[in-house]
Amino acid sequence: QKEVEQDPGPLSVPEGAIVSLNCTYSNSAFQYFMWYRQYSRKGPELLMYTYSSGNKEDGRFTAQVDKSSKYISLFIRDSQPSDSATYLCAMTLSGGSYIPTFGRGTSLIVHP
Amino acid sequence: GAVVSQHPSWVICKSGTSVKIECRSLDFQATTMFWYRQFPKQSLMLMATSNEGSKATYEQGVEKDKFLINHASLTLSTLTVTSAHPEDSSFYICSARDADYGYTFGSGTRLTVV
Numbered sequence: 001q002k003e004v005e006q007d008p009g010p011l012s013v014p015e016g017a018i019v020s021l022n023c024t025y026s027n028s029a030f031q032y033f034m035w036y037r038q039y040s041r042k043g044p045e046l047l048m049y050t051y052s053s054g055n056k057e058d059g060r061f062t063a064q065v066d067k068s069s070k071y072i073s074l075f076i077r078d079s080q081p082s083d084s085a086t087y088l089c090a091m092t093l094s095g096g097s098y099i100p101t102f103g104r105g106t107s108l109i110v111h112p
Numbered sequence: 113g114a115v116v117s118q119h120p121s122w123v124i125c126k127s128g129t130s131v132k133i134e135c136r137s138l139d140f141q142a143t144t145m146f147w148y149r150q151f152p153k154q155s156l157m158l159m160a161t162s163n164e165g166s167k168a169t170y171e172q173g174v175e176k177d178k179f180l181i182n183h184a185s186l187t188l189s190t191l192t193v194t195s196a197h198p199e200d201s202s203f204y205i206c207s208a209r210d211a212d213y214g215y216t217f218g219s220g221t222r223l224t225v226v
Contacts, residue, residue: 008153032214034214034215036217041203041220041222042219042220043116043118043205043207043217043218043219043220044156044205044217045217046214046215046216046217049214088155088156090215099146099158099161100215102155102156103155104154104155105155107153
């Protein structure tokens with residue numbers, strides 16, 4: 001079992017839809033959780049950064065962490081064609097190792 | 113926010129030659145930088161951790177003599193692919209950790225070896 005599992009998709013939705021992207025993980029010691037957006041042939045761009053459990057909102061994006069279930073989510077409201085990209089989740093331990101563990105990414109396609 | 117600049121963005125080289133990729137943290141100091149390799153539709157594969165002023169730490173299976181890493185200053189790390197071969201063709205990305213924004217990535221370098 002991989003430490004971080006993420007469905008590669010592709011996930012295809014119409015413009016304006018609410019998108020839900022998810023990752024599960026096996027290491028309960030993970031404390032920091034991140035979501036990155038990666039456009040084709042570009043480096044990943046940090047979208048959201050949360051610590052421990054709870055929700056965090058930034059514009060159309062909401063990150064949710066459920067440590068009891070080892071499950072994190074990224075919600076995108078009013079999705080736009082420009083949101084079409086690969087979304088990678090990542091997580092790190094608290095203190096100790098600073099090297100993030102990445103999911104394989106979910107490809108999202110928002111069609112007009 | 114934190115910015116990591118990576119150059120070149122795209123390079124083609126002949127088999128047997130060496131290629132150097134630069135990664136710079138523009139507005140923060142990065143004592144540690146990371147080098148990743150990414151194949152199409154695959155996740156990031158950590159190759160090595162670059163530490164300023166000391167030797168890089170390579171992940172298992174990564175040839176340190178082929179992928180030379182130098183982190184000579186707090187803002188610059190370089191990856192040199194030596195004696196490149198077509199199987200080294202890939203997308204290489206660097207990353208640095210800053211205090212406020214977590215892990216910031218460079219824009220990546222697409223290497224094609226012909």
